[in-house]
Amino acid sequence: MSSLDITEASIAKAISRIPYAKELGIRPLLMGDELTLILPYAPHIIGNPMLKALHGGAVGAFLETTAIVQLWLMGEPKPLPKPIGINLDYLRRGNPKDTFARAVVAKQGSRVANVRVRAWQYRYDEPISILHGHFLLAVNQDKKPVTKSNTKPNNQ
Amino acid sequence: MSEDQKSERLKRLWDLAPMFVQGTPHAKFLGFKFVAIDIGRATLSLPYNKKLVGNIDTGILHGGVLTALLDQASGLAAVSSFETAMPVATLDLRIDYMRASKPGKTLIAEAHAYKTTRHLVFVRAVTHDGDANDPVATSQASFMTTARNMKNVISPLARTKAMADLPPATKAKK
Numbered sequence: 166m167s168s169l170d171i172t173e174a175s176i177a178k179a180i181s182r183i184p185y186a187k188e189l190g191i192r193p194l195l196m197g198d199e200l201t202l203i204l205p206y207a208p209h210i211i212g213n214p215m216l217k218a219l220h221g222g223a224v225g226a227f228l229e230t231t232a233i234v235q236l237w238l239m240g241e242p243k244p245l246p247k248p249i250g251i252n253l254d255y256l257r258r259g260n261p262k263d264t265f266a267r268a269v270v271a272k273q274g275s276r277v278a279n280v281r282v283r284a285w286q287y288r289y290d291e292p293i294s295i296l297h298g299h300f301l302l303a304v305n306q307d308k309k310p311v312t313k314s315n316t317k318p319n320n321q
Numbered sequence: 322m323s324e325d326q327k328s329e330r331l332k333r334l335w336d337l338a339p340m341f342v343q344g345t346p347h348a349k350f351l352g353f354k355f356v357a358i359d360i361g362r363a364t365l366s367l368p369y370n371k372k373l374v375g376n377i378d379t380g381i382l383h384g385g386v387l388t389a390l391l392d393q394a395s396g397l398a399a400v401s402s403f404e405t406a407m408p409v410a411t412l413d414l415r416i417d418y419m420r421a422s423k424p425g426k427t428l429i430a431e432a433h434a435y436k437t438t439r440h441l442v443f444v445r446a447v448t449h450d451g452d453a454n455d456p457v458a459t460s461q462a463s464f465m466t467t468a469r470n471m472k473n474v475i476s477p478l479a480r481t482k483a484m485a486d487l488p489p490a491t492k493a494k495k
Contacts, residue, residue: 184374184383185373185375206490208487211346211484212346212348214344215479220345220389221396221414223347226384227385245375251415253388253416254412255410255411258410
C-alpha cells in the first residue's frame with residue numbers, strides 16, 4: 166500500500182481488527198500522510214471519578230494503539246506489530262474530554278521499530294502523556310523481515 | 322507498628338480494596354477482579370474477554386489491557402503502602418512484554434510497592450496466567466499521591482457518588 170492508498174476508511178478497517186481499540190471507540194483523522202487518532206471521552210475510561218481523571222491504562226492503551234496503527238500503515242497490510250517494551254510518562258491529568266495522539270517513528274529497523282507517541286487534549290504543546298517504546302515488526306511467512314525497501318511492489 | 326495496629330490496618334485495607342476496583346470505571350469496564358491485598362502488595366485478576374483482544378487473527382489480549390491491569394494493581398499496592406490509604410496518580414510506567422498471553426486464560430497481576438516516601442511510591446509488578454515464573458509482562462512504576470491533605474483520604478461513598486456524576490460520553494461528530 167503506498168501512502169496514496171491510505172484513507173481514513175482503510176485505517177478504520179485496520180482499527181476494526183483490534184477489538185479493544187474498537188471497544189474504546191478509537192477513530193482516525195488523516196491529514197495528508199499525517200495520522201492522528203482520537204480517543205473519544207466516555208465515562209468508562211475514567212480512572213479516578215473524584216478527580217474525573219482518565220485511567221492511565223486507557224491512555225496507555227490509546228498511545229500503544231497509535232504506535233501500532235502508525236507502523237502498520239507504513240508497511241504492507243500484514244500482521245500487526247507487537248509491543249516489546251514501552252515507557253509511559255503521565256504528565257498531566259486526562260480530563261473528561263476527547264484525547265488526540267500522534268506517533269513519530271524514530272527508527273525503523275528490519276525487525277524492531279522505535280516509536281514515540283504524544284497524547285494531548287487542549288493544546289499539542291501540553292501533552293497529557295508520552296509513550297516511547299520498541300515494537301516487533303511482523304515477519305512475512307517466508308520468514309524474511311519486512312522493511313520498507315522489501316515491501317515495494319515487485320515490478321520485474 | 323504493633324501487631325494490633327497492623328491487623329487493624331489490614332482489616333481497613335480489605336474493606337477498602339474491592340471498592341478501589343469497583344469504584345474505578347475503567348477497571349470495571351475491563352472486568353478486573355480484586356483478589357488479595359497486603360500492606361504494600363496487591364493482586365488482581367482479569368478473566369479473558371474477546372472484546373479486549375489486540376489482534377482479531379490471534380485472539381491475544383491487547384498490550385494496552387495489560388498496561389491497564391498492571392497500572393491498576395500497582396496503584397492499589399501504592400495506595401496500601403501509605404499509613405493512611407491515599408489516592409494516587411501514575412507518574413510513569415514501564416512495561417516489558419515477555420510473551421503473548423494465552424487466549425482464554427485468566428490473567429493475574431501481582432504488584433509490590435517496595436519503597437514509599439511521604440508522597441511517592443515505587444512499585445514493581447508482574448502479570449502471568451497461572452505460573453508466576455513464566456510472566457506475560459512485568460512493570461516498574463512510580464506513583465504520587467493526589468491527596469494534598471488528610472481531607473482527601475479515600476471515601477467509598479463519595480467515590481460512588483462521583484461515579485454517578487461523571488459527564489456523559491462525547492458524541493462522534495460527522
